[in-house]
Amino acid sequence: MTQQALRSIGRLPARALAGAMLLAAMVVVALSAASLASTDPFSVAGPALAAPGGPHPFGTDDLGRDVYAGVIHGAWSSLLVGFASATCATLIGLAVGGLAGIRGGMVDHSLMRATELAQAIPRFFLVVMVVSLFGGHLWLIIAVIALTAWPSTARIFRAQVLVTLGRDFVVAARASGSSDLGILLRHVLPITMAVVAAQVASQVGAAILAEAGLSFLGLGDPTVMSWGALLGAAHQTISEAWWIAVFPGVALTLTVLACNLLADALLRDR
């Protein structure tokens, strides 16, 4: 399984490599935020609306908070939301899709109808409604994004399961009494690794965008600095201070771009 994954990474084209490196760089930034920007992103560090340069490389916002510190610390919350909700969504999707594919019949039918139902719900509106009703807690945002993101993974994985079930070695494994779970983990998952990884990558990007959208609307977690929140605040002062909008936007776009490049490459190359 690992070998297969490694081999597929080895075959990645330049764009995928760029995506992977960009994402890795963002993860490094997020993990070492405290040492990269020692200023608390919430603390008032200078005059209000100071232009980039000097002690504030990205300028300050309307409260005098350092935008550079905001962008660096924002990486952590954005990536946390992205990876946590993508992981949860993938696990749910794999479970539903795997179960439906391998059991077939009524289980398959009812699970797939439920999946279609879940897919038809306008996701972003649901997230907006739940968060505006129950408050913007980071864990709630992660949970709601995850609970609305699993259907596509479920459908893709189910299709993969159906294809794989017909193969000789799976038929043989079944005949020799392997359990359904065993077959899924030992035989189906390794072959579909690239597809699942692509799915995770694109969901990380989508979740980061969703969180940023929420924070932009002022519904994000107020105790956590995030790129979306910076962009939402930037809107108030856009004609006075372009820097509050530009830097977090660049960071957000590059991160999502990295996820998309990676997802594309993994799919194309399977």
Add this chain to the structure above:
Amino acid sequence: MIKGSVQPRLAVAASVWLCLSGCSSGPVPTADPITLVVSQGGDPGALNPAVTTSGNTHPVTDQIFNGLVGLSHDLSPIPELAERWAIEDDGRSYRFHLRKDVRWHDGVAFTSDDVKFSFERALLKYHSRTRAALEGLLERVDTPDPHTVVFRLKRPYGPLLQRLDVVEASIIPRHQYQGHDLLSGEPTRRPIGTGPFRFTSYSPGDRLTLERNPDYFRKGLPGVDRLVFRILPNAVTAVSALEKGDVDYIGSVPGPDVARLRKSADIAVVPSTGGSGGSACQDVLIPNLTRPPFNDVRVRRAFAHAIDRRFIAERVYFGQGQPATGPISHLLAWAYTPDVRQYPHDVAVAGGFLDAAGYRPKGNGERFAITFTHASNHQRLAQVLREQLKAVGIRLDLQTLDFNAQVEQIFVKKAFDLGLASYCNGADPDIGVRRVYVSSNIGPFPFSNGASYRNARIDALFDQGTAVADRAQRTPHYVEIQRLLAEEVPYFWLIDSEGLRAHRTAFSGFRLWTGAFVEEVRPAAASPPR
């Protein structure tokens, strides 16, 4: 028109394609009628001012309707629908003599029946502030003849007149509303008033248009022909529209824009001086006095010293407000006194009080942690407070909710350590100050005495403050109230907010308090010399 607005928008879908390439020909302004455009943040919805306190409805309806009395710039009552009045029976009854030359916009004559109807069927049922004030006070409304109304009270009540202006008690037409639902019936969509402007059309989410009432009882008013309210929910859009001259007036100026607008020769930035209803507001932190740590007055004093109000006024409010000195806003000048115990920003003094109360710093320098429950529009304030309190060893955990849930959490469930509310003092301390401190108003309902403060002396002083109508006799009671409260600090008074408005200098004559603020507006060239 509400009805008419649906079809044209649908029709755009088809035509916009054709237009995208071709018709960029700009707008052709029509010169003749004088039009004043006012920007407004939200939809006014149903247009019945007697059943709502909504800050989106009243700026519109207050130009269409009238109250029995008006309020002058110092909030003294002046004649409006009532041309004169007399206080009789030791302050237990108010006799109003109505103008005889007033007609509704549909031509029907205005009479005392309309006043009685407005109070009994609308104001005392659905106008939440007027109902709260008068339901235990007003015995009945008599109409001895078509041009006389007598309010009979259960006990003498001085500040009644301040409660009878167009914001607190708009008079609506009985003949229009009979048989209709007062909240959402047909007349709420085609309001008929007595005021300076008549309703023309309303397209939700877009604009509402009024036109000059040529038969207005104040001759020569209003000074503009057309009044358009543009719904611009986005403050940035509203400010840029003002700068470009697309709108003439905005009711509130976003902090970051104040300095830039002040520099413009075409724009005047002016302070709101108050008014009835939602005015003279104070942003106040509400400690929960029913549980530790705020049940200890030493902790409250420490807390008051720990807050840097000046910094908050400058950075969070962008100067749109002054550091509060006590429980009454300085805008309520006749009742206000700054001569009470003060709590200047001083970390050392705050620390001393906390040590004395037994809250000593632990290993990490932290003394205790409390949760601050606040609405999402106060996030900036919350973050600044967290910073300031950290310096004295208090950890502030933030609980940000949307406005509605936050109100419920603080006032209804009372499940909070520290909350925040904007208590508007209104035209009289009895309207907006009393409710915050008297024990009979502990709740549980929104904007009651959120801290659950009880003090029999304070309760008695508030009652004494309203027994007479003469302000000079009332002031000493309110001064004593402020002194007592400043000693006990049952709330933390942060900021006396002073909103800023801005208008194009092409027009002048805006009233800077709530109510009929457009009545006297004229093009600047045509305005009479002052």
Add this chain to the structure above:
Amino acid sequence: MTVSPSPWRWLLGRLVLAIPVVAGVTTLTFVLIHLAPGDPIIALAGDGGSPAYYREMHAKYGLDRSVPEQFVRYVASVARGDFGYSFMFQLPVLRLLLDHVAASLVLGFAALAIGVSVGFGAGALCAISRSRVLDAAVRSAASLAYAAPVFWTGQLLILIAAAKLGWLPAGGMTSARETFTGVAWFGDVAAHLMLPALTLSLPLAALVANVSRAAVVDGLHDSYVRAMYARGLSRTRVVVRHVIPNAAVPVATLIGQHAAEIVAGAALTESLFGWPGVGYLVLHASLHRDYPLVTAAFIVISSAVVFFNGLTDAVVAWLDPRMRLT
């Protein structure tokens, strides 16, 4: 062009599929909004309100009943076509929704038109020109445009086109001062539409460019296209008559798949530009606990997504002779 033997049966199937979706969304919305903290009467009462006032208003709006009872009453009135009155506006919900849906449709279709034409044009051009430089440029631009959130690109457009250059209005749907009628009104709306439609069209154009590029490349290598060359048909003719129409199929499919995303992007764009559409309405209604308005808006949005999916399926079937309605 072959149409399925029974389009009516297909339509019926679509409707049957839509029913559980709409029912599910209605129930979910209703339950969530009633479980959430907050009381819609607070918005009505403002900073006044006595206990008696709250009691009476709860009774007037049926909020004093149990949630299941409220649900039954709500479903019964919706079945009669009555969506009730909005708390926030005190206007009939249906009228408000129709008004805002129209604005959203204008924005959505304008963005779709720009996105599809620009994206398809760029994608097809890349595939046909075989220029590596052009190809790399378009692909990079598309990747960036797809990754950038609309509320950021929108701000940049406002900054450049409205704040600095003053070319286009940055918000609202019509001019603030003038009230236009007739052709001038359409011109006015079109000017206000430009920036939000452009903003919303960017990620769409990116998607469409990628897919149409791939589809045209595939088309050019298709065996029957090669056969046409062999028969001596000109390259232009083959491309215009066969390759491009065939490439339209995956593009239509793609737009259908991303319907929900487009609707979400539209909501954020509306919020940024103050465009009076459904997105703006839902956001404000949720924050004010406007139960009737939020629930009805959700029904409309989810129906729209289902309808939009169905519509793209129909377009695909119409475009592609090999496909049948299923």
